[in-house]
Amino acid sequence: MTDKNFIIKFGSLIKEETLEVIDSKILPHTIVLEATNPFPGYYEYYEGIQKDVTPHYIYLVTDKKYDLEQFTRTTQKIMADTNKKYHAAQGTITIFNNVYHVIRIRRLTKYDQIQDLQSCYLEEGISLKSNASIPHNSKAMIQLDKFFALEEIGDGFYLDTVEANHGYFKIPKQLSWSEFEDLTKQVKYNMDLLHFDASIGFIYDHFKAVDIIRIYAENLNLDLLKKIRLKFVERIK
Structure with missing residues (x-):
């Protein structure tokens, strides 16, 4: 790869996946979801290939949509303070016509990190949604805004x-x-x-x-x- 061919773009992706509710190792009265089988169009042909890869894609449900600058600066600060190199993107998920604002997290190494990450976002002014009930194994339309x-x-x-x-x-x-x-x-x-x-x-x-x-x-x-x-x-x- 050369600098000439390496480019940064901002945009959006839309996909459909089944999301599972995480009930433990999260802050009380918050909502966290996981795509336990991301890329279903590929892995449906290779049953079991993802079972040992955890955590998968984690979604922290927030109380509202936050502007891009606040989200980006907050994420940068959390990564610097914790020396973690996870990936985060904002987006929405739609389940049974209900729309939820989310932060999608990749590259956590264990579920124990979720609660600490939630606390970091709370401390930096990004609040989490607490007054919704989402069924287990819900099919969701996911839109991610990302670089x-x-x-x-x-x-x-x-x-x-x-x-x-x-x-x-x-x-x-x-x-x-x-x-x-x-x-x-x-x-x-x-x-x-x-x-x-x-x-x-x-x-x-x-x-x-x-x-x-x-x-x-x-x-x-x-x-x-x-x-x-x-x-x-x-x-x-």
Whole structure:
């Protein structure tokens, strides 16, 4: 990777996953969720492969949406004070038409860290929601607003330099979630022996919102991303 190809973009991703409620090792009267099986479109073909990887994606439910600067500065300070290198992003989750504001956390090494991290955010002025009841194993629509650290490997094709096995490509138009779901099913049906998980989103590029698809699969490279993109673009009306 060269500095020329390494770029930082801000944008958003939308995906659907099942979230489990965490009942222990959290602050009392708070809500914490976990995606115990992230990237279901890929791992559904490899049963059990994720069982020993814990914690997974953790979602701290906050009382409201906080502005990006406050969230970013608070997260920076917590990481500096605790010498932790976790990853955090803001977003929303929608469960049964109820919308919750969340902080998505990656790369905690044990569940015991969740309560301490909650306390750190509280001490820095980010409050946690306490007056909602979310069912166990709830299917959720997740939207994350985040920075992407990308290596451009082709015109409109990227690999994530932070998150392994993540690739992205540009698409010609914005898709609704239902359109994207249907397209993904069609693409997978026509790609024998190639399993992947996909989500939609956008990045800001040259003052425009550019639509993208995120692909998760092992051993991603430009050739595979080109093959997947071709199948999507052929079907986008």
